Amino acid sequence: MRNSSPAFWAAARFQLGEFRRDPGTLLMLVTAPFFAVILLSVTEHGGRADLAPYAILAPAVMASIGMAVMEAGETIFRDRTAGVLEAILTTPAPLAIVLLGRIAAITVVSLAGIAECWLVGALGFGVVVDVAHPLVFALTLAATAAGIAATGVLMAAVFVVGRNVRSFQNSLTFPLYLLGGAMVPVAMLPSGFEALSRVFFLSWATDLLRDSLAPDPVAAFWPRLAAVLGLAAATFAAGSWLSHRLVRRVRRNGTVGFA
Amino acid sequence: MNAIAVLRQTMWSGWTDLRIVYTPTTWAFGWMVRVLCQVVFYSTLGALLGDPERTRFLLVGAAVFIAVNETMMASASTTWERGSGTLSLLAAAPAGMVVVLAARSWFWIASGTLSASIALLALAPFFGVRLGFGDSLAAVALILLTALTNYAVGLCCGSLSLRFHRLRNVFSNITLLTMTAVCGVMVPTSFWPIGVQWFAAVFPAAHGLEAVRLAITDAAPTAVLAEAALAVGTSAAWLALAAASLWWFQTNARRTGSIDFGD
Amino acid sequence: MSINGNDPAVEVRGLVRDFAVKGGPPRRALDDFDLTVAPGEVHGLLGPNGAGKTTLCKILSTVLLPTAGTARVQGLEVVADAKRVRPLLGIVFGGERGLYARMTAAQNLRFWAALYGHGRREGRRRAAELLERVGLAPRADEAVETFSRGMKQRLHLARGLVGDPRVLLLDEPTVGMDPVSAHEFRDLVEDLRAEGRAVLLTTHDMAEAEALCDRVSFIDGGRLLRCEDPRVLGELLSRHERVRASGVPDALVERLAQLPGVERVRATGPGAVLVETDRGGAALPVLRTLVEAGVTDVSTAPPSLEEVYLHLIGDRGMAVRP
Numbered sequence: 001m002r003n004s005s006p007a008f009w010a011a012a013r014f015q016l017g018e019f020r021r022d023p024g025t026l027l028m029l030v031t032a033p034f035f036a037v038i039l040l041s042v043t044e045h046g047g048r049a050d051l052a053p054y055a056i057l058a059p060a061v062m063a064s065i066g067m068a069v070m071e072a073g074e075t076i077f078r079d080r081t082a083g084v085l086e087a088i089l090t091t092p093a094p095l096a097i098v099l100l101g102r103i104a105a106i107t108v109v110s111l112a113g114i115a116e117c118w119l120v121g122a123l124g125f126g127v128v129v130d131v132a133h134p135l136v137f138a139l140t141l142a143a144t145a146a147g148i149a150a151t152g153v154l155m156a157a158v159f160v161v162g163r164n165v166r167s168f169q170n171s172l173t174f175p176l177y178l179l180g181g182a183m184v185p186v187a188m189l190p191s192g193f194e195a196l197s198r199v200f201f202l203s204w205a206t207d208l209l210r211d212s213l214a215p216d217p218v219a220a221f222w223p224r225l226a227a228v229l230g231l232a233a234a235t236f237a238a239g240s241w242l243s244h245r246l247v248r249r250v251r252r253n254g255t256v257g258f259a
Numbered sequence: 260m261n262a263i264a265v266l267r268q269t270m271w272s273g274w275t276d277l278r279i280v281y282t283p284t285t286w287a288f289g290w291m292v293r294v295l296c297q298v299v300f301y302s303t304l305g306a307l308l309g310d311p312e313r314t315r316f317l318l319v320g321a322a323v324f325i326a327v328n329e330t331m332m333a334s335a336s337t338t339w340e341r342g343s344g345t346l347s348l349l350a351a352a353p354a355g356m357v358v359v360l361a362a363r364s365w366f367w368i369a370s371g372t373l374s375a376s377i378a379l380l381a382l383a384p385f386f387g388v389r390l391g392f393g394d395s396l397a398a399v400a401l402i403l404l405t406a407l408t409n410y411a412v413g414l415c416c417g418s419l420s421l422r423f424h425r426l427r428n429v430f431s432n433i434t435l436l437t438m439t440a441v442c443g444v445m446v447p448t449s450f451w452p453i454g455v456q457w458f459a460a461v462f463p464a465a466h467g468l469e470a471v472r473l474a475i476t477d478a479a480p481t482a483v484l485a486e487a488a489l490a491v492g493t494s495a496a497w498l499a500l501a502a503a504s505l506w507w508f509q510t511n512a513r514r515t516g517s518i519d520f521g522d
Numbered sequence: 523m524s525i526n527g528n529d530p531a532v533e534v535r536g537l538v539r540d541f542a543v544k545g546g547p548p549r550r551a552l553d554d555f556d557l558t559v560a561p562g563e564v565h566g567l568l569g570p571n572g573a574g575k576t577t578l579c580k581i582l583s584t585v586l587l588p589t590a591g592t593a594r595v596q597g598l599e600v601v602a603d604a605k606r607v608r609p610l611l612g613i614v615f616g617g618e619r620g621l622y623a624r625m626t627a628a629q630n631l632r633f634w635a636a637l638y639g640h641g642r643r644e645g646r647r648r649a650a651e652l653l654e655r656v657g658l659a660p661r662a663d664e665a666v667e668t669f670s671r672g673m674k675q676r677l678h679l680a681r682g683l684v685g686d687p688r689v690l691l692l693d694e695p696t697v698g699m700d701p702v703s704a705h706e707f708r709d710l711v712e713d714l715r716a717e718g719r720a721v722l723l724t725t726h727d728m729a730e731a732e733a734l735c736d737r738v739s740f741i742d743g744g745r746l747l748r749c750e751d752p753r754v755l756g757e758l759l760s761r762h763e764r765v766r767a768s769g770v771p772d773a774l775v776e777r778l779a780q781l782p783g784v785e786r787v788r789a790t791g792p793g794a795v796l797v798e799t800d801r802g803g804a805a806l807p808v809l810r811t812l813v814e815a816g817v818t819d820v821s822t823a824p825p826s827l828e829e830v831y832l833h834l835i836g837d838r839g840m841a842v843r844p
Contacts, residue, residue, distance in 0.1 A: 006645070010636030014625075021624050027428055034436035038445055039304075042317075045446040046308040054307070083619025090583045091637040091685075092608040098637070171289035174296040184303040251587045254541060254580065 007093035011101025015071075019109065025071060028063040032113040035059035036120040039183060044125060052127045053213040056117045058183035061206060063113035064145070065180065066173050068152035071106045073169040075099070076159040085160070095160075095247055096153060096240040103152035107145050114141075129213060136221055137212040140205060143225055147201035147232035151176075154239035160246045181206040201231035269362035281370070291374060298322050298378045301445065302386050311387055318386040320444035322379035323471050326406040327438060327464045329371030330413045333364040334431035337417025338424055360505060361414060371406040372399070390475060397474040397483075404487055405467025408494035412463065415497055418504035422511075438464050443472075463497065466490035529597035531689045531720030532559035532582065537591035539577050539744075551577040553744035555591070559722050561688070564715050566735035566752075567724040574744040575724035579693045582722070583613050595689055609638060612682035616694040620678065623667035627658055627677050630666060631684055638685035652680040656710060672703025679710055690714060692723045696730060708734055728828040765808045768794040768819045774812070781807050 019025055039055035079085040088098055121127040131137050155172065179186070179193070180202030186194050197203040204227045211218045281290060301321035305314025337360055376399045383390050390398065416434055420427035439445065441455050442465035448456050459465050470486035534557040540548040552574045559565040567575050580586035581593055584604040593600045595607045622630055628649050635645035653659045656676040666674065675695055682690055692711070696704040704727075711734055714721055725731055731738050732752050740747040770778075770793055778797055779787045783804025788796045797808050805822055812820050 004639075006636040006639055006641050009642070010633050010645075014622075014633055017625065017629070022425075024425055024428060027432065030429060031432050031436055034433065034440060038436065038440045041440065041446045041450060042304050042308070042313075045450050046310060046313060048308055051307065082621075082623065083615070083617075084622060086585050087613070087615070087620045087634075088637065089585050090608060090611070090613050091634070092605065092639055093637040168285065168289050171285075171293040174293050174300055178296045178300050178303075183300065184307045188303060188306050248587075251585060254539075254577075254586050 004093055004097045007097050008101040011098045012105040015102040015105035028067045029113055032059045032063040033116050033120045036117040040125050053129045056121045056129050057209055060113040060117045061182045062177050064110040065148050065176055067106050067110040068103050068148045069155050069172050070169055072103060072152040072156035073159050075102055076156050096243045099153045099156045104149045107149045131213055132215045133212040133218055136218050140208045140212055143228040144205040150232045150236035154235055157239050157243035157246055201228050204228045269359050270365055273363045273366050294325050294374045294378050298382055314386050315388050318388055319472055322375055323402055323405060323468050324444050325378055326371035326375035326402050327409045330367045330406050330409045331431045331435045332367050333413030334416035334420050335427050336364045338420045338427050368406045368410055372403045375402045394475045398471055401471045401474055405464055408463035408467055408490040411494045411497035411501055414501040418501055418508055421508050438462050443468055463490040463494040530558050531561045532722055533594040535592050537593055538589045540589045551744050555746055557739055559720050561720050562718045563736045564721045564734050566731040566738040567741055568731050568738055569741035573741045576693055579691050582691060583611055584608055609685055610687055610689055612685055612687035612690045614678045614682035614692045614695055616697045621666050624665055626663045626665055628662040631680055634681050635684045648684055652683055656680045672699050689720045694724055765797040765805055766821050767812050767817050769817055770795050774815050
């Protein structure tokens with residue numbers, strides 16, 4: 001990993017350039033406010049003002065994880081078709097680091113969704129959500145962003161060899177929203193699914209984020225934050241390992257094109 | 260031109276397009292998993308609210324709107340013509356771009372009806388919605404109607420997307436989410452201000468969904484048929500708009516030369 | 523294992539690579555292949571399409587694993603020491619792939635520089651320097667998709683040099699280039715040799731191989747056929763002089779074939795012939811006969827690389843390997 005940090009930053013800068021070159025990558029930031037309207041209408045119609053923070057947080061989380069996953073696929077797909085992926089494999093930089101740089105940039109930009117959804121609540125529904133525990137919120141948000149980036153790397157690794165990239169991209173979003181407890185806490189899922197969701201860092205992160213917005217004191221913050229960070233790290237390790245394995249497989253089978 | 264032959268050919272092209280987008284495996288394990296998760300995602304909001312009536316309302320809305328979701332993809336698939344360079348050939352062909360593009364993306368209607376029906380019938384028991392055999396049949400038939408009538412909206416977006424290629428996903432997503440918000444999918448249309456309610460009435464999907472809701476709660480058949488008629492009526496207007504838009508695109512593009520071979 | 527200054531730049535021994543084929547026996551792309559490139563040598567790899575040239579490049583650049591055999595770059599094994607090999611190699615692709623089309627030339631180079639571990643400032647410096655060197659400095663801030671084929675190729679070369687490698691792989695670099703651009707590109711390769719870098723150049727352009735290479739290896743069907751200095755290779759065919767002439771009437775061709783010491787008279791075009799002799803001094807009567815008959819377009823020369831190639835490989839230069 002000696003000289004890897006320049007590769008990370010270069011990949012991040014590349015991705016920021018891509019946003020300028022192809023604004024379509026920011027689609028989820030356009031749709032997030034709509035989701036905010038939809039979810040807020042449900043909570044307001046149900047007369048549950050206490051659930052308004054849920055309705056504002058959910059679209060932001062959905063946009064972030066959605067962007068990471070969609071762009072993960074796009075990135076690999078584009079690089080494969082342009083013959084750039086194998087060029088990356090000939091350089092000393094590990095593929096996982098290049099992927100992480102790109103997806104980290106996406107994740108940071110996607111956090112703008114939070115501001116968007118907050119504004120929709122404030123301006124559209126007259127609902128102003130206060131952050132009751134700002135430090136908890138900030139730390140959890142940072143950990144969540146790390147986990148989202150790690151999930152993106154894992155997805156991208158899968159797409160290195162996958163053929164039906166496009167079809168599976170679209171299929172990942174809602175399962176992740178559901179298992180991540182984006183809107184409805186996973187405790188409300190049937191027990192089998194809840195157990196599965198606990199392996200996913202996002203389920204812990206969304207619970208913690210919601211608690212940080214509520215006035216009650218946050219229970220067991222540090223252990224839960226550790227769970228988020230630990231699972232995020234595990235996800236990245238899995239993504240890194242998988243990309244290593246799949247690249248090795250590609251090397252053995254010779255399935256990445258050359259000149 | 261031999262209209263039947265043209266239609267048959269384009270529908271066959273459309274079918275092969277579908278087979279490229281979905282294999283049976285990716286449809287079953289990819290798309291259907293997403294569909295089911297999406298419907299569950301919205302339906303569990305009812306559990307969050309602690310209101311079983313809400314849950315049933317959300318389930319029906321979310322499931323039926325899968326058909327709307329899929330037929331909106333006609334917006335993107337319309338632009339595949341452009342991507343594959345066949346647009347210029349179509350513009351030159353006597354069959355007329357309008358007929359061909361309309362027929363080309365028909366498979367979304369079939370796929371949308373199928374996935375929405377499966378979602379509704381499979382998930383209904385889990386969310387407290389009881390559907391007898393008659394109700395189920397009526398629901399599926401009306402879902403098909405919803406898909407058919409919404410297709411015109413998808414084509415309209417598609418015609419815009421031909422002109423503004425980069426924004427094709429933006430158009431379809433914004434339209435879909437707007438409909439999801441105001442057409443009585445998640446909350447009754449009465450929740451919104453009167454102006455928004457009139458706006459929502461413009462969409463065939465609002466009436467198709469209402470027809471489904473009425474049918475499964477054993478409302479009077481006349482009420483159901485009235486909503487169905489409104490769906491068809493509004494759809495005809497959207498179809499005319501789509502045709503006009505495509506015709507405008509065709510003439511405009513001929514003039515400005517923006518249809519390229521292999522664009 | 524450390525890098526020894528005396529190690530060959532590239533050393534390949536008994537390299538084998540098989541590719542699985544659906545419903546059939548595996549296809550052998552490299553068959554017990556040997557190759558050595560000395561430090562500072564420009565080594566050509568000549569062969570028809572499908573001969574295994576690109577497969578060899580892929581293995582050397584660590585993108586592909588061999589089935590058997592060893593390959594070393596500056597003494598380091600490409601499988602076991604892949605991580606240490608990568609910084610040592612510069613790969614220059616041919617063609618449209620391998621560059622980000624919508625980024626500018628400078629942005630592309632800075633990106634690749636970072637992947638070779640150079641910090642931001644160093645990357646900028648290198649990018650500017652390399653663009654200057656390959657003659658792309660005026661177009662540094664233009665998107666690569668606007669570049670001509672020749673310009674893209676020069677950018678590929680700059681990209682290959684971004685890690686300052688001592689060994690370069692050039693995989694069919696001038697394919698599809700117009701003659702002027704190809705000529706300019708060759709000058710750049712000459713500069714590389716002058717800098718003491720080792721170059722492995724795959725090509726099926728004879729003129730290029732003849733002009734640039736210190737040694738040439740012929741590859742066909744994944745096997746090494748021959749490895750020699752291009753100038754010496756001509757001796758493979760004939761130690762004796764050959765006479766080329768054009769504007770030769772058919773009747774004269776018959777007479778030439780009868781002359782003592784003439785091994786063969788080959789038609790090389792309408793009215794053009796190549797007379798191969800099999801003993802010293804046999805060229806003289808041939809020349810005399812031609813001149814007396816009024817043929818003025820006459821020359822003697824050792825065999826060209828193209829003839830050697832055709833002799834070794836046969837007339838399948840353009841055929842795709844089954």
